[in-house]
Amino acid sequence: MSEITYHARGVQFFKPDARMIIEIGGQNSKVTHIADGGFVRDCAMNDRCAAGTGGFL
DSSP states (O other), X not given: OOHHHHHHXXXXXXXXXXXXXXXXXXXXXXXXXXXXGGOEEEXXXXXXXXXXXXXXX
């Protein structure tokens, strides 16, 4: 499984009503939409450095 899948399952476990994860890291940014059961519905990623994350959001 990928990091994105693990994040979705973890969020589903701790906050079952959450439907979106916004992750801003040092290397990239990700927005993940979560379906029922903690499954990833869709994911978008910015592969630019953290300096470009404002444009991604």
